[in-house]
Amino acid sequence: MGYPHKPHAKETKVLSKYFGDPEARTYKGWVKRGGYEAWRQAQTLAPAAITDLVKESGLRGRGGAGFPTGLKWSFMPKDKKKPHYLCVNADESEPGTFKDREIMRWTPHALLEGTAIAMRAIQAEVAYVYIRGEFTEPYAIMAQALAEATAAGAFGDLKIHLHRGAGAYICGEETALMNSIEGKRGNPRIKPPFPAAFGVFGMPTTINNVETLAAVPPILTNGPAWYKKMSLSNPKSTGTKLFSVCGHVQKPGNYELTMGFPLKDLLFELCGGMRPGRTLKACIPGGSSVPILDRAETEACLLDYEGAVERGTMLGSGGVIVFDDSADMVYQIMRLARFYAHESCAQCTQCREGTAWTTKILERILAGQGKATDLDLLLDLSENMTGKTICVLSDSCAAPVVSGIKKFRGEFEDYIAGKRKPVLVA
Amino acid sequence: MSASARPTHDAATEPYQPVFAGKVLEELQSLLGRYPTKQGALLPALWLVQRQRGWISDRDMTEVAAVLGLTPAYVKGVVTFYTMYHQHPVGQNFVQVCTTSPCNICGAEDVVRALLQATGAKELGATSPDGRWTVIEVECLGACGFATPVLINDDFIESVSPEKVPDLVKRYR
Numbered sequence: 230m231g232y233p234h235k236p237h238a239k240e241t242k243v244l245s246k247y248f249g250d251p252e253a254r255t256y257k258g259w260v261k262r263g264g265y266e267a268w269r270q271a272q273t274l275a276p277a278a279i280t281d282l283v284k285e286s287g288l289r290g291r292g293g294a295g296f297p298t299g300l301k302w303s304f305m306p307k308d309k310k311k312p313h314y315l316c317v318n319a320d321e322s323e324p325g326t327f328k329d330r331e332i333m334r335w336t337p338h339a340l341l342e343g344t345a346i347a348m349r350a351i352q353a354e355v356a357y358v359y360i361r362g363e364f365t366e367p368y369a370i371m372a373q374a375l376a377e378a379t380a381a382g383a384f385g386d387l388k389i390h391l392h393r394g395a396g397a398y399i400c401g402e403e404t405a406l407m408n409s410i411e412g413k414r415g416n417p418r419i420k421p422p423f424p425a426a427f428g429v430f431g432m433p434t435t436i437n438n439v440e441t442l443a444a445v446p447p448i449l450t451n452g453p454a455w456y457k458k459m460s461l462s463n464p465k466s467t468g469t470k471l472f473s474v475c476g477h478v479q480k481p482g483n484y485e486l487t488m489g490f491p492l493k494d495l496l497f498e499l500c501g502g503m504r505p506g507r508t509l510k511a512c513i514p515g516g517s518s519v520p521i522l523d524r525a526e527t528e529a530c531l532l533d534y535e536g537a538v539e540r541g542t543m544l545g546s547g548g549v550i551v552f553d554d555s556a557d558m559v560y561q562i563m564r565l566a567r568f569y570a571h572e573s574c575a576q577c578t579q580c581r582e583g584t585a586w587t588t589k590i591l592e593r594i595l596a597g598q599g600k601a602t603d604l605d606l607l608l609d610l611s612e613n614m615t616g617k618t619i620c621v622l623s624d625s626c627a628a629p630v631v632s633g634i635k636k637f638r639g640e641f642e643d644y645i646a647g648k649r650k651p652v653l654v655a
Numbered sequence: 656m657s658a659s660a661r662p663t664h665d666a667a668t669e670p671y672q673p674v675f676a677g678k679v680l681e682e683l684q685s686l687l688g689r690y691p692t693k694q695g696a697l698l699p700a701l702w703l704v705q706r707q708r709g710w711i712s713d714r715d716m717t718e719v720a721a722v723l724g725l726t727p728a729y730v731k732g733v734v735t736f737y738t739m740y741h742q743h744p745v746g747q748n749f750v751q752v753c754t755t756s757p758c759n760i761c762g763a764e765d766v767v768r769a770l771l772q773a774t775g776a777k778e779l780g781a782t783s784p785d786g787r788w789t790v791i792e793v794e795c796l797g798a799c800g801f802a803t804p805v806l807i808n809d810d811f812i813e814s815v816s817p818e819k820v821p822d823l824v825k826r827y828r
Contacts, residue, residue: 233801312691324755324795362739363751363796365809390689395698396739398794412690412697412723414736430691475757475799482800517756517795548799550757564756568794574736 292438325548462489515545
């Protein structure tokens with residue numbers, strides 16, 4: 230459902246079916262709704278058979294990268310010589326994204342069940358659910374659900390632990406997340422070695438997003454063909470996805486859609502369109518790290534991995550940020566740059582310096598002290614921040630800056646030319 | 656920084672009372688069982704310190720280091736990486752307001768102004784003269800559809816607008 234709003238007829242409710250239903254949070258309530266049936270089935274299957282089913286479904290990672298989940302699982306060593314680990318990425322921090330929070334708040338057992346199934350598939354005996362520190366309520370609900378399921382003996386010998394983050398966006402990057410679990414600063418690691426060979430505590434590890442794992446139980450109970458059939462456009466994008474819509478729409482919230490759904494319909498039908506008297510100006514469809522779309526691109530964009538790429542952006546985490554004509558794009562892009570400057574782990578020079586200087590130059594422009602060469606300077610900086618660092622935080626800062634200047638250049642030039650009143654003090 | 660109601664354990668004259676004793680030590684021991692290395696329990700151990708003390712002093716870091724077989728410098732390196740660990744005393748009510756773009760375009764900066772006024776904290780990061788309030792701006796709290804989310808201590812409050820601020824602040828008086 231379009232939580233917190235009433236479900237819309239055009240939604241496809243799989244993950245969000247029980248959002249808003251407190252009884253589904255309890256172990257008994259979840260079992261009553263058919264929960265843990267997929268886990269029962271999984272225990273009768275060999276690990277490789279579970280992986281094959283997920284491969285066949287076409288499920289791709291919902292955290293942002295869209296990597297095929299079954300394929301990721303298949304990278305784990307088959308002949309087990311060391312302990313294997315599963316890390317559940319519940320560090321949801323990408324601006325515009327708030328779907329995993331809702332999964333943990335309303336259907337914690339869906340995540341725990343998916344976790345147990347994934348653990349069997351990759352032969353892990355321990356899983357860590359890394360929940361961002363600010364998610365106090367989801368943490369409490371997950372802890373309660375885990376205690377109830379464990380008391381009921383649901384997971385046998387499997388150990389699932391919750392691990393609370395402490396305020397660091399970068400810990401959503403998989404190698405930084407593993408370092409954080411090890412009790413280290415959350416600096417991303419150079420790859421290779423990849424986690425399946427050398428992950429948390431140096432052991433073979435798989436990292437999956439909350440939404441990805443929550444999608445696994447219904448794939449097992451309904452079969453991969455059922456999941457694969459849910460595709461409105463490109464057959465490489467299957468199933469349903471939660472889209473978190475925020476910003477200038479009448480009804481912000483989480484909407485669950487079949488892959489390939491038109492972005493325009495999501496904004497204007499399901500979310501009730503813009504506020505009265507306002508028009509759509511821009512949209513970031515996949516969390517703040519993906520390029521900004523202008524109005525025409527937004528209206529033509531289909532919500533699947535390929536559809537987003539076709540419009541020059543990415544589906545990312547499905548965090549849809551909507552800007553109407555009242556938005557000051559220069560100011561908002563500065564705010565995004567400031568976000569990345571604050572969250573940079575400062576390991577790589579391009580990122581540490583690049584995010585900070587990008588922010589300073591944007592602040593200078595907003596203070597009415599921009600120079601005619603500043604836009605070229607920002608683009609040059611962004612160029613040097615893309616594809617040159619250990620992780621993609623630096624690239625993520627460059628994406629809104631480059632696409633913003635390209636599509637809203639006039640707004641930047643107005644500040645620089647003194648045609649617009651400065652909004653910051655130098 | 657203004658005076659806080661919290662005791663500080665940095666005063667060298669005061670004898671140090673360990674955090675990890677009695678029940679808290681038992682909690683730490685159960686945490687240690689979750690990780691294959693002692694170091695793995697560092698983040699949860701720091702959370703325990705902050706829960707007990709309200710913040711994490713250098714002397715607390717030294718204790719954590721001793722308990723987990725690390726050096727105090729290493730522990731400090733980790734503490735300083737994560738923004739939620741307080742390295743200074745903060746007000747009894749610690750308020751975090753999201754001001755990243757999605758909330759920003761929905762008026763988050765007005766919420767910050769209203770909070771600074773209603774709490775008497777006056778400026779970001781400072782503690783109100785009565786020691787009760789510290790207000791900071793934070794980056795994305797992950798509830799963008801519920802702009803503006805505000806975290807007061809461990810209470811996550813959705814959809815705060817400037818008009819709702821006076822009543823909200825009264826609830827924590």
